[in-house]
Amino acid sequence: MFDVVLLTLGSERDAPGGGCGSGGACCGGADDRAGDASGAKTEDRCETPRVPVLACADALTARGARVETVTARSDAEIDEVLARLDGPPRPDGLTWPDPDSKTRLVVATASDAQLRAVVRRLVRRYAPSPSRRPDDLAGNRTVPDLPAIGVLPLDPARSTTQRDLAAQLGLPRDPAAVATAVLDGTARRLDLLRNDGGSVTLDGALLGAADDSGRPLHWRGRVEVDDAVLTDGHDLLVACAIGNAGGYAHLDDVALLGTPDPTDGLVEVAVAVPVTTRSRWGRRRVRLEVRRARGRAVSVLPREGKVPFLDDGAEGELGRKRSWWTEPGAWAVWTA
Template identity: 85%
Template structure:
């Protein structure tokens, strides 16, 4: 028999009117200096949560529903996934835990908020790297999570991460995956701003009419330079999961594979060409590369970005790197 914690993220605000530092509210923005998401108020739908809880209980699981409104409350739930004390004093996940976690999400940003706390809980300091940490990783195998989309029918029309990963959306099917399914391990992107990326990031901005604005920045994937900082860029897409961005109906990324240990990166560059009659024509050149890490150094003062749906502004160098197979979902 399993103990199942069904976690939802609430929308309680502090005295200043802003959400807590854990990104526990729906939607949100991210500040590159401190990393935590600041999100807007939302009300969590209850029907899918209750339906999933009923399906789990009917199968004999002991179910507890928890609403977390801060980093500390998320951490209290995640502590139940800890393993026994280690001789080196590190906090480590229990590979044989009988407690399973289901995260009810209204957006990809909410799932990201929980994974971000998992990484902060279990990532050892570089100076205390244990011998049993997988090679090429900075975090151990994170505990699998069940994902319960709060839009079970996908009525919003948004191709969220659950849809990209082909995860079940029906509460009963989610319950079955958590109790009977196997963990499906997936790559995770960490960044030097202190956060994580599950799906992808898109750097760039548009004017009021929706036209992309030019910006400049150096974009480097491993040893491949996609832009040296002199090119006028329209967008830079960084993909980890099933695909992330298009620009003017042009797919920036070839279909990424969230299990190949690589990050997919693309930049869109406008190129002016002349016809044989001397007329100027602008075409979109897309440069792509795959690698273990990507670094973006903006030349402009601030470059807006979306990272797993979280808004932010980049004004200094940021690096993302791949943690192969670091996190996992319960899949049917």
């Protein structure tokens, strides 16, 4: 028999004297203040449908699971839930996940940013400091295998309108199907992007923005993937896509990323550079030149001011150099 915690991310606004700010659990907490994405939009993080949660809880209970529903309104409350996934004490004193745990976690998500908030807290809990790196940690990883998560999407329409991460991965969306995957399914391990700002990326990030009329705002920045330089900072850029999965593979009708795969241990990166050409009649035309590269790590250094971006759907501004690197197979989801 499994103990299942069905976790919903609430808002500090729901608590007495609270407010829906950058410190709330559902908006990513204070971990992302240093120039990273600080939160999902208010409508994503403050209005959580209860019907799918209750339906999933009923389906789990009918299968004999002991179910507890928890609403976390802060990082500390998320951490209290994640502590139930801890393994027995280690001789080195590190907090480590229990690979044989009989407790399973289901995260009810209104957005990919909410799912990311939970995975980031898992990383913060189980990632050892460099000075305490154990011998049993894989050489290409900074975190152990994180516990698998059941994902309960709260908005079925996102599977077709916005292609959230659950839709990209082909995860079940029906509450009863989610319950079956958590109890009877298998853990599918996925790559994780960590960054030097202390956060994580599950799907991808898109750097760049448009004005009120929809025209792209040009910016400059140096973008490197391993030893490959996609732009040295002199080119005008429309966008830079950093893909673990395929959520930011297209910009309007322009294909940015090729075939990003969240299980190949690589990050795919693309920059879109506007190039002006002339026809035989002398007419000027602007086309987008897309440069791509794949590797283990990517760095972006803005040259002028701050660059707006979306990271797993959460908004932020990048004003200094930021590096992302791949943690192969670091996190996992329960799938049928």
